[in-house]
Amino acid sequence: MTRAYFITGTDTEIGKTYVACALLHAFRQQGLTAIGMKPVAAGTDAAGHNEDVEALIAASSITAPRELVNPYCFADPIAPHIAAREAGVTMRAEPVQAALQALGEIAEVVVVEGVGGLVVPLGENFDAADLAEALSAPLILVVGMRLGCLNHALLTAAAIDARGLKLTGWIANRIDPAMNRFEENLATLQAVLKAPLLGVVPHAAGGVETAAASLDLSRLR
Numbered sequence: 767m768t769r770a771y772f773i774t775g776t777d778t779e780i781g782k783t784y785v786a787c788a789l790l791h792a793f794r795q796q797g798l799t800a801i802g803m804k805p806v807a808a809g810t811d812a813a814g815h816n817e818d819v820e821a822l823i824a825a826s827s828i829t830a831p832r833e834l835v836n837p838y839c840f841a842d843p844i845a846p847h848i849a850a851r852e853a854g855v856t857m858r859a860e861p862v863q864a865a866l867q868a869l870g871e872i873a874e875v876v877v878v879e880g881v882g883g884l885v886v887p888l889g890e891n892f893d894a895a896d897l898a899e900a901l902s903a904p905l906i907l908v909v910g911m912r913l914g915c916l917n918h919a920l921l922t923a924a925a926i927d928a929r930g931l932k933l934t935g936w937i938a939n940r941i942d943p944a945m946n947r948f949e950e951n952l953a954t955l956q957a958v959l960k961a962p963l964l965g966v967v968p969h970a971a972g973g974v975e976t977a978a979a980s981l982d983l984s985r986l987r
C-alpha cells in the first residue's frame with residue numbers, strides 16, 4: 767500500500783518544498799521508493815518549468831511524467847485560482863486523484879506538496895483543504911519558525927480539525943535562524959499541537975539531503 771502525505775504550511779515561502787524534499791530523502795534513506803508531487807504550481811521559468819516541481823523531481827528516487835507529478839501548472843506566480851481563471855482552467859480534484867493513484871503504482875511513498883497555506887482557494891467552493899481531503903492523505907504541517915508562526919500554526923491546526931482532516935505530524939523549519947526565543951516558541955507549539963513533532967530542520971544545514979537526518983519518521987502515526 768502506497769503511503770501519501772499532504773504537506774501544508776503556515777504560509778507560502780516557509781519551507782514546504784524544502785521540507786518535502788527532506789522528507790523524500792528521509793523515506794529514501796529508509797530504503798523506500800519515494801516520489802514528490804505538486805498538484806498545483808504557479809510560476810514558471812523560460813523553459814516552462816516550476817521551481818518547486820523541479821526540486822521535488824530532483825529529490826525523488828524515481829521519475830514519472832511531469833503531468834503526473836504536476837497536473838496543474840500556471841505561468842504567473844500569482845494566487846492559483848486567479849491564474850486558473852485567467853487561463854480558462856477549472857481545477858478539479860479528480861485529475862489530481864488519478865495522478866496520485868498512478869504515482870502510487872510506481873512508488874511506495876508519495877509526498878504531496880500543497881499550494882500556499884491550508885485554505886488557499888483553488889476555485890469556487892474548492893480549496894487546498896478540499897484537495898487534501900479528496901486525496902485521503904494525512905497532513906504534515908510545516909511551521910516556518912519566525913515571529914507570528916504561533917498564530918499561523920494554531921489557525922492552521924484549527925482549520926484542519928474543523929475540516930475533519932487528520933494532522934499526522936508537524937515539522938519546525940528554522941526559516942529565520944535569528945528568531946528570538948526559538949526554544950520557547952518550539953515548546954509552546956509542542957504543548958498546543960496535537961500531533962507529534964517529526965523534527966526540527968536547521969537553517970541551511972547543507973541542503974535537503976542533510977536536513978533529512980533531522981526528521982524522525984518513526985514518529986509518524
Ligand SMILES: Nc1ncnc2c1ncn2[C@@H]1O[C@H](COP(=O)(O)OP(=O)(O)O)[C@@H](O)[C@H]1O
Nearest residue numbers: 775778779780781782783784940967968969970
Ligand atoms: N531550513 C532551511 N534552511 C535554509 N533555507 C531554507 C530552509 N527552508 C527553506 N529555505 C529556503 O527558503 C525559501 C522558501 O522555501 P520553500 O521551501 O520554497 O517554501 P514554500 O514551499 O513554503 O513556499 C527557499 O529559497 C528555500 O530554499
Ligand SMILES: [Mg+2]
Nearest residue numbers: 782783818879
Ligand atoms: Mg513550495
